[in-house]
Amino acid sequence: MVDLTILESAVSKGAVCLDGTPPGYYFDKGHGEGVNNWIIYFLGGGWCYNVTNCLDNTKTNRGSSKFAPKQKIFYGILSNNKTINPDFYNWNRVMVTYCDGSSFTGDVEEVDPATNLYFRGARIFHAMIEYFLAEGMKDAKNAILTGESAGGLPALIHCDRFRALLPNTPRVKCLADGSYFLHRKNNKEMSYMETVNEGLINLHHSAKMLPDSCTSKMKPSLCLFPQYFQDGIKTPIFIVNSMFDTFQINITFPGYFWDLLNNTCPASHVKTxxxxxxxxxxxxxxxxxxxxxxxxxxxxxxHVHIVRGNIWNALSLYDKTMAKAFSDWYFDRSLVQFIENRDLPLNCYQFPLKTSPCS
Structure with missing residues (x-):
């Protein structure tokens, strides 16, 4: 169990949650050969893209550090268990709370007195990174920026910024888990996602934080989809994702997920x-x-993998676990571009048994 720490100094920089409380983090200090290596992991928590939605978030840990758990268990890539996490167990491992509703992209100076909402996610990102640079990360030999879902998207959006803040670190790479949100062109369900994106950008003023390699070519609401901006990222990136990501399945095909989880797969689902x-x-x-x-x-x-129970060290593709696949790529031991050769989803909840509800 790792204790919550509130970053009080962030307030002076305007880096606060939706409700104005300072952000928090969980930190397990590195030791031995890992003492100069760092992992910064951003938790996810969805977006808030209108005032009502954001006000609702302030009543939870998605909008206020007041509700953040006092302790978190570090699983997967954050685990301190050498057997489970042999390459990173003794690194400095940081988990940052998610309370801004914008994937750490918001930057609005004004606070509406009617709502008292703060849209300062980008400032939280910078305040956290600056704090840990001062805590020793500036001398890092190796560093990873990572996160899950809405917290994994900034591992892509801010990847080059993170690299630039560590000019003397030989190896800096980024890892996004469950964050490769798909834009389905000419699809009616995706018109909803574009509306959500536009709401987020207008509310949080996020456009200026998105990669200009993308926003110079298309409207900012599309530049929240990694497929449109990832090729402009200069720092090496690693993508962990299911091709049947449950978040995206739930939004795009309501009801499908529960059918599949219950091992039922109507013929109408297969082609879709x-x-x-x-x-x-x-x-x-x-x-x-x-x-x-x-x-x-x-x-x-x-939906997410790398800090989920034993998935990190047990889920395999092509006879290599996710943990081994990522570490081989990170340390330049081999190229890793694994895509499972399946046309239909697998129910992996009875892990390690993988069965297809559609077989």
């Missing part, structure tokens, strides 16, 4: 899911045979 998988795979990076892009794309009915 196969088409979705093909769209997802087609949207992945095309830079094959290069160390700048790594991938571990499975077919499990999961």
């Amino acid at each position: 899911l196969q088409d979705f998988k093909q769209e997802f795979v087609s949207a992945l990076p095309k830079q094959f045979n290069t160390s700048s892009r790594g991938m571990f794309i499975d077919a499990c009915l999961f």
Whole structure:
């Protein structure tokens, strides 16, 4: 169990949660050979894209550090268990709370007196990184920026910024888990996602934080979809995602997830899911045979992976666990661009048994 620490100094920088409380983090200090290595992990928590939604978030840990758990268990890539996490167990491992509702992209100076909402996610990102630079990360030999879902998206959006803040660190790379949100072109369900994106950008003033390699070519609401901006990221990135990501399945095909989880797969689902998988795979990076892009794309009915129970050290593709696949890529031992050869999703909740509800 790792204790919560509130970063009180962030308030003076205007880096606060939706309700104005200072952000928090959980920190397990490195030791031995890992003392000069760092992992910064950003928790997810969805977006708030209108005032009502954001006010609701302030009543939870998604909008206020007042409700953040006092302790967190560090699993997976954050675990201090050498058997589970042999390459990173003794690193400095930081988990940052998620309370801004914007994937750490908001930066609005004014506070509406009618709502008292603060849209300062980008400031939280910078305040946290600056704090840990001063705590020793500036001398890091190795560093990883990572996160899950809405907290994994900034691992892509801010990846080059993170690299720039560590000019003397030999190896800096980024890892996004469950964050490769797909834009389905000419699809009615995705008109909803574009509306959500536009709401977030207008409310949080996020456009200025998005990669200009993307916003110079298309409207900012599309530049929250990694498929449109990942090729402009200069720092090496690794994508962990299910091709049947449950968050995206739930939004795009309401009801499908529960059918699949209950091991029922009506014939009407099969073609729809196969088409979705093909769209997802087609949207992945095309830079094959290069160390700048790594991938571990499975077919499990999961949303996030790398700090989820024993998934990190047990889920395998091509006879290599996720933990081994990522560490081999990170330390330049091998190229890793794994995409599971499945056309339909797998129910992996009875892990390690993987079964297909559609077989």
